[in-house]
Amino acid sequence: MTTSARQRSTVSVSVTGLGMITPAGIGREATWAGVRTARSTAATDPELKGCPVDFSCRIPDMTPEQGRIGGGKAWRMGRFTQLAVLAAREAVADAGLDPASWNGARVAVVIGSGLAGAAHLETQTLRHHQGGPDLVSPTLVPMLIPNMAAGEVSADLGAHGPSLATETACASGATALAIARGLLRSGACDIAVAGGTEAAVTPVIATGFARMGALSGRVAEPGLASRPFAADRDGFVIAEGAAVLVLERTADARARGRRGYARLAGAGLTSDAHHPTAPSPGGEHAEAALRAALAEAGLSPADVDHVNAHGTSTPLNDRTEAELIARVLPHGPSVTAPKGVLGHSLGAAGAVEAALTALTIRDSRIAPIANLGSSEAGSAPGARPGFDIDCVTGSVRAQRVEVAVSHSFGFGGHNVVLVLTAP
Template sequence: MNPAPSPVAVTGLGLLTPAGEGTEAAWRAVLAARCLAARDTALTGLPVDFSCRVPLDDKALDRRVGRKSWRMGRPAKFAVLAAREAVHDAGLTPADWDSTRVAVVIGCGMGGLEEVEAQHLRLEQHGAHQVSALAIPKIIPNLAAGEVAIDLDARGISLAPATACASGATAIAMARDLLSTGLCDIAVAGGTEAAVSRLATAGFWRMGALSERTHAPAEASRPFAADRDGFVMAEGAGVLVLERAADAAARGARPRALLTGYGSSTDAHHPTAPPEGATGAEAALHAALAEAGISPYDVDHVNAHGTSTPLNDTTEAALISRVLPHRPSITAPKGVLGHTLGAAGAIEAALTVLTIQHRRIPPIANLQAPAPEFDLDCVTKQPRTQDIHAALSHSFGFGGHNVVLTLQRP
């Protein structure tokens, strides 16, 4: 087993989710285990017409962001708000830090798809002169990282990984490496997504990836249930502040948790489907354990990718049972929040940190018991109190991207 690297402290969290603004809102929602999916008027007429939206309309979102919001796409606005909360939670003040030593790594899987649709409509109906001069900055996925860096005056390395539904977790892993190699002293890392558009919804539906429970949207997302039929489109952002543990201790900051390792791999198998046996995901899981210097039997809890799709949940359940046969507790936040795509890995990492910190495991929404073929200890119905020393957060994305994060109690 490889020696464990120097741990990285998670000193701040910021969340903007379908539960509302702020980390506490998201935490309360997942503990309550009620799916937040509802009818979405923007999707009216489509075969799937419901989603999990952030409950802030454009005017409210602009008020929160402030005077520069006019130039930002929705993913960037989400990221800015989540990053502000995370930095505040960490007890840091941008005016006081060495901005050249602050990195920003914000993953985004799809960029501003709603803006693509809106500007294309303008082009077709009114001509090129009516296309917004801000169309491209509002569309391209790296502008979330760019606007966070501007908002925080962070002048260090800035990156925008796009690994589909693993983007947020990839960002956290990359930030860990920047800290470990001394390329920054503070990393603001996470993911954002605002892709609940007609085009994306229709595309995912045509793939057979979405739940079709249009008669009962709040029952649609049901990870690991026998009758699951797909995921629910969602949006949001999650941001973590990471620092070397020694640096956090030197300034008197108390870590919420430690990021002690990660594993990343690529399936090199299929654009959207995992290989039989989840060999790539298993490699990432073993790498995450090895880097943290722990064995599979040290894992107390898993925050599963748990998309509620038939194939993903079957593959992931088999992976967990094979590599972690001692049956650690399992939760899956997408049952409540839906699938926030590029933001999911960061949001779920933040929720894993809270689970470790509060010693409470959120139950999986819409799940009475896992499908009979799954040998999993899924937490259902009520939150479970558990002393957690080590937890894993799984993120898997189209393109065969696999990321597993190891988080431990300080």
């Protein structure tokens, strides 16, 4: 089956299944409920004891190796892979699909991760230094390499189509969704299982981020540390998590009676080509990604009702993003930033936030930003001093959303913007 360029331009892609495992809860509905409370999940982390920043956002009561994976397979998987497998299972079941009966040759898997098996590498390096090569696990390489999440999800689901891993730092999960959408539109597959996963909350990784000044230093009050767009924000909170979305061509989904949560109507990808960790001054290349995504969806900036912001709670990134939103979307769409509750799950964040955006469209509810008080309001409802954007604060806002954009930006200058529309 091939698809011409003209046909591709009219192919609509729908989100028909969601799976999430985050610090707010295990499962999509638990995560969505937790995000709507606007209560941070950050807490002191015993595994980070002695680190400059000793708190994180961890998944509660999550031990995938203890019966959740099954089949005696968990031992060979890094935690980031385990999370991906479990999120993918939930997403596929939510979509009403049965891997036992589908045509696996027409199913693609695309999973992104920023640091992949860094946690396993850290523990195995310590074992090597302390006891020599005989203590190094033979599973080191398969538990380390970033493609293994996609590989194990493919094996678990019997998906024999394209199996890809994306690595664009904190934009990895969003990049995976953009690539998966392209595979569907090109005719390379009929179903795409795509998302992001991360489990790299370790002493060395956390210390590395702290040493570069990226993490919040509020060690005495971790629950107040992640505060996107707040005037006194001072860095992000490191987190773990995974989200997987099932994508199908809208016509195919409807043929089997599925309306879907939303349509993935456009994707824009650009590069700052500026600096390893800092955004390009002025955010012109992130703006280009936003405009490209909207153009691909056949929409204008004035059509946007809602923005799911990257909103890391870092001084420079939040300022650049807020200025971008105010400049390109001056009509003032509502803005939320889930990292206030969930922390920053790095390579998983873009997929988590795309899934939350789909739930926002489904429920006509905007989750408030944690740790951002209405007393900071500026000229627009919920605006921050110097930020003329409509941040949702305090409580959930009822709002019908027809068009939403989800921003993801990553170290290395990666910019990814996804456009989701009502089904």
